[in-house]
Amino acid sequence: MDSHGQDEQRVVWTLVDTGIGPLLLAATRDGLVTVAFHATDAVRDETLKQLAARLGGEPVEAPGSPLLTEATRQIEAYFAGERHDFSLPLDWSLISGFNRQVLRELASGVPYGTVVGYGDLAKRVGQPGAAQAVGAAMGANPLPVVVPCHRVVESDGGIGGFAGGLETKRKLLALEGVLPEPLF
Known part of the structure; x- marks a missing residue:
């Protein structure tokens, strides 16, 4: 628990513009949990609804969260041709x-x-x-x-x-x- 009293199910998200269009990035305390392509308003809303149903709690837009800031930085570097792999914690809970x-x-x-x-x-x-x-x-x-x-x-x-x-x-x-x- 951190000082805000957030539980482990808290999902934070942000959008990042890329060479293939906007991506929605979502993360839990354990790591990046979702990357969604073509993150128009409709795709964003549907993805957030699915995350809420699967993980509980309403996802919160939080582009400044440390994990999302780092994920955005790495994804932007990848699309700029400056990064060839990702070193991010991943939350595998949506797949088994x-x-x-x-x-x-x-x-x-x-x-x-x-x-x-x-x-x-x-x-x-x-x-x-x-x-x-x-x-x-x-x-x-x-x-x-x-x-x-x-x-x-x-x-x-x-x-x-x-x-x-x-x-x-x-x-x-x-x-x-x-x-x-x-x-x-």
């Missing part, structure tokens, strides 16, 4: 089981500027043949960009799906030098 296992492996084992196939990632967590389940885990990732689900592609060279949209995935892969910069 196989999905959490896959996302943790992705976060630690697939560095900037590289990609991995869905099937290869399934093998890495000891579940060969679970490529579709890996795809589902990527779609459920509550921490995109920071936990780089954009780096998971099809083994035949296809880009695969992406919860943030394929244009966003292409831009992230171009930023990391994996794909050429889109022409338009």
Whole structure:
């Protein structure tokens, strides 16, 4: 407990403008808990409603919180091409089981500027043949960009799906030098 008497379920959030549009960042006492793409008013409101339902309590806008300030700084540096990885505490409470296992492996084992196939990632967590389940885990990732689900592609060279949209995935892969910069 800190001097404000906040409980551990308190969720703070802020918006950050990026090269792929506004991102909503939300954090708990344990770490960054959500990154939401295309954070228009409607997306922001829906994301905050879901966080309140899952974690309890109304999320509070707090761009000055130390964790969100640092997360914003690291995300801005990433989009400026000055940072290749994130060193932020992460709150994994919105994801469990196989999905959490896959996302943790992705976060630690697939560095900037590289990609991995869905099937290869399934093998890495000891579940060969679970490529579709890996795809589902990527779609459920509550921490995109920071936990780089954009780096998971099809083994035949296809880009695969992406919860943030394929244009966003292409831009992230171009930023990391994996794909050429889109022409338009």
